[in-house]
Amino acid sequence: MRVFAVSLFLVFLSSCMQTRYVVQAGIGQAELWSLARPIGDVIDDPNTDERTRVLLKESQVIMKFAKKRGLASKGNYEQFVEVDRGQVVWFLAAAKPLELEAEIWTFPLVGSFPYLGWFDKAEALQIRKRLKNRGLDVYIRPVHAYSTGGWLDDPILSTMLTPGDDAFRYLSNILLHELTHANLLVNDQATLNESIANFVGDTMADEYLVWRFGEDSEEVVVYREEAARSQERGVRFAEAYAALEVLYASGKSDKEKLAEKMRITKALQYDLDLSWRPNNASLLGFKVYNTGQKEFKALYTACGHRWAPFFAAIKSLKAGDFEQEQMEEIDSVIRSLLPKCKALSKEA
Numbered sequence: 001m002r003v004f005a006v007s008l009f010l011v012f013l014s015s016c017m018q019t020r021y022v023v024q025a026g027i028g029q030a031e032l033w034s035l036a037r038p039i040g041d042v043i044d045d046p047n048t049d050e051r052t053r054v055l056l057k058e059s060q061v062i063m064k065f066a067k068k069r070g071l072a073s074k075g076n077y078e079q080f081v082e083v084d085r086g087q088v089v090w091f092l093a094a095a096k097p098l099e100l101e102a103e104i105w106t107f108p109l110v111g112s113f114p115y116l117g118w119f120d121k122a123e124a125l126q127i128r129k130r131l132k133n134r135g136l137d138v139y140i141r142p143v144h145a146y147s148t149g150g151w152l153d154d155p156i157l158s159t160m161l162t163p164g165d166d167a168f169r170y171l172s173n174i175l176l177h178e179l180t181h182a183n184l185l186v187n188d189q190a191t192l193n194e195s196i197a198n199f200v201g202d203t204m205a206d207e208y209l210v211w212r213f214g215e216d217s218e219e220v221v222v223y224r225e226e227a228a229r230s231q232e233r234g235v236r237f238a239e240a241y242a243a244l245e246v247l248y249a250s251g252k253s254d255k256e257k258l259a260e261k262m263r264i265t266k267a268l269q270y271d272l273d274l275s276w277r278p279n280n281a282s283l284l285g286f287k288v289y290n291t292g293q294k295e296f297k298a299l300y301t302a303c304g305h306r307w308a309p310f311f312a313a314i315k316s317l318k319a320g321d322f323e324q325e326q327m328e329e330i331d332s333v334i335r336s337l338l339p340k341c342k343a344l345s346k347e348a
Contacts, residue, residue, distance in 0.1 A: 036081050039156065100241070176205055189327060
C-alpha cells in the first residue's frame with residue numbers, strides 16, 4: 001500500500017513521461033512485495049534448493065558483518081523474492097550525441113536521476129525508441145539488483161544469487177553496495193551515490209571475504225584478480241571518455257566529430273571485446289559508477305581504515321557542498337572531507 005500511495009501522489013505531480021515511469025515502477029515494486037517471503041521461512045522450507053538455502057544463510061552473515069561496521073539494515077534484506085526472469089529491471093540512460101551530457105529525469109520528493117530502471121523490457125524498449133528518435137544516444141542493460149534508497153524495505157532477489165563459482169563474492173559485493181544506498185544518499189547526486197556504493201561494496205566485500213575465508217583463500221585471491229581486471233577495463237573506459245571530451249570541445253565540424261567518435265567507440269569495443277558499441281550514454285553511465293575511487297580510498301585511509309568515521313564524514317555532506325545538481329566531477333567534494341575524517345578518527 002505504501003508503494004501505491006507514493007506512486008499515486010507522484011502521478012498527480014508528474015509529466016506524461018514521468019507518470020508512465022512512476023506507474024510501472026509502483027506496479028513492479030508491488031508485484032515483488034506480493035511475492036516476498038521471510039528469509040527464515042525460505043531457509044526452513046524443505047522445497048528450497050540447497051544452493052539458495054546456503055546463499056540466504058550467507059546473506060545473514062554478511063548483514064551482521066555490515067552492521068558491525070556501521071551499515072544498518074534499516075529493515076532491508078529480511079525477505080526473499082523468487083523472480084521469474086533473468087533480471088529484475090532494465091537500466092536505461094540517454095545522452096546528447098556530441099556532448100557528454102546526460103538526459104536528466106526529475107520527480108517530486110525523490111529528486112533527479114540520470115538513468116531510469118524499467119521493470120518491463122518491452123516498455124523500456126519503447127522508451128529507448130522514443131529517445132533515439134529525438135537523436136539521443138541511448139544505453140540499456142539488464143540489472144540484477146537495485147535499491148530504493150531507504151524509501152522501502154528491499155528484499156533479496158533470486159537474481160542476486162548467481163549460479164557460478166562467484167556466488168559468495170557477488171552476493172557480498174552486491175549486498176554491501178545496495179545497503180550503502182539505504183545508509184548514504186544525497187538527493188540529486190547520482191555520481192556520488194553510485195560511486196560511494198561501488199567503493200564501499202568493493203572494499204568492504206574484500207574485508208568480508210578475508211574475515212570469512214582467510215587472506216590466502218581462493219575466494220579472496222580470485223576476488224582480487226577479478227577486481228584487478230575490472231580496474232584495467234575501467235582505465236580503458238576512462239581513456240575513451242577523456243578522448244571524447246577533448247573531441248567534443250574541439251573546433252571540428254559535427255560531421256568530423258561523429259566520424260572520430262565512431263573510431264574511438266569502435267576501438268573501445270574491440271579492445272574490451274564488447275558485444276555492443278559504447279556511446280555517450282554508456283560512457284556517462286560508467287562515470288556515474290566509477291568516479292572518485294582514489295579519493296574515496298584516500299578518505300578511508302585518513303579515517304584509519306575505519307568505517308564509522310568514514311560514513312560520518314560522508315553523511316555530513318549537504319546540498320550546498322555541490323556546485324550543481326547531478327555533479328559529475330566530485331573529486332574535490334570528497335577531498336574536502338579529509339580534515340573532518342581525520343578529526344573524527346582521532347575522536348573515536
